[in-house]
Amino acid sequence: MSKKVIKLTEKDIESLVEKIIKEDSVNENLPRRERERHETNFRRSSFEPYKREGQLMDIFGPYKDDVPPNVISYMRKNPALIIKRLEQVYGRDKVLRYLGINE
Numbered sequence: 001m002s003k004k005v006i007k008l009t010e011k012d013i014e015s016l017v018e019k020i021i022k023e024d025s026v027n028e029n030l031p032r033r034e035r036e037r038h039e040t041n042f043r044r045s046s047f048e049p050y051k052r053e054g055q056l057m058d059i060f061g062p063y064k065d066d067v068p069p070n071v072i073s074y075m076r077k078n079p080a081l082i083i084k085r086l087e088q089v090y091g092r093d094k095v096l097r098y099l100g101i102n103e
Contacts, residue, residue, distance in 0.1 A: 044069055052076050 047069040
């Protein structure tokens, strides 16, 4: 069995250390429940939706169990972006009509 030799420069080691430190500091800033979600990669079996996430899941009707938990979390955290993207897809007129707002 041959041994594989990996050569790292000092710069390579420094960049690896910086990357690890950044990952740790980002995770430390998250609340405990969010850190746990990230650690489990939003596994469906351990996903306990927040109240708002449960409401978002209901949007998808019978397909709500097919939507990945990280997508639901993204929607909860970025509602303005989601609505703007729906507007880009359907157009402002239709979005306002769907909302019952007549301009």
